[in-house]
Amino acid sequence: MPLLIQNRRIERPGSTVDLFARYPHLQENARVFRSKPVVDVDPKCLLYIQQREFAATTPADNSVAVLGSDDATTCHLVLVRHTGSGAACLAHCDGSSTWSEVPLIVKAVTSLSKDPAKEGRLELHLVGGFDDESKMSHKLSLNLLSAFQRQKEDIHLETCCITGLRSVIFSLSLFFFILPRAIYVESLAAMLARGPCSNGCHVSAFILDVLVM
Secondary structure (H helix, E strand, O other): OOEEEOOEEOOOOOOHHHHHHHOHHHHHHHHHHHOOOEEEEOOOOEEEOOOOOEEEEOOOOOOOOEEEEEEEOOOEEEEEEEOOOOOEEEEEEOOOOHHHHHHHHHHHHHOOOOOOOOOOOEEEEEEEOOOOOOOHHHHHHHHHHHHHHOOOOOEEEEEEEOOOOOOOOOOEEEEEEOOOOEEEEEEHHHHHHHOOOOOOOOEEEEEOHHHOO
């Protein structure tokens, strides 16, 4: 099924500028997403996803409470979660294998969400990219949107903080908390402000209140 925004089918946009022009609420949501105050995040039980990796888990996982990744400039951080089961998959995509990665990401979540008693929907959150001269970010943004449109499942685009919103380079981090199902984003400025992180330290991040379930 095609990608959905506000429960309505969308066609593949010709550019991210076109996407945000059609759905201005996405731009406003992204602005709010990037403007939240700093909070402390305990890295205990954090599963870190490096570039070209993805990982999936559920609230029943006693070992992993947080999925996280960082250093997204031209790269994009992709989160898919099922609202019923709470299963989630976080990926750090660099564009090298977008078309094969996306089906695996979706399958990772759906395979963990087979309990008929936990009805829900798949929600998509995209973070990363900026207006670089080579247009690498823009190509990856559009390819990700197109790849998710090709999936057989209904997938609802909820957060879209991607190319077209950032004209200068800075790094983003994304942390997803399985319980209470909150998404955090971190900028390079916040990372520099807190200094280097060592084992047991806290991570400064921005919380997106609208995604706390």
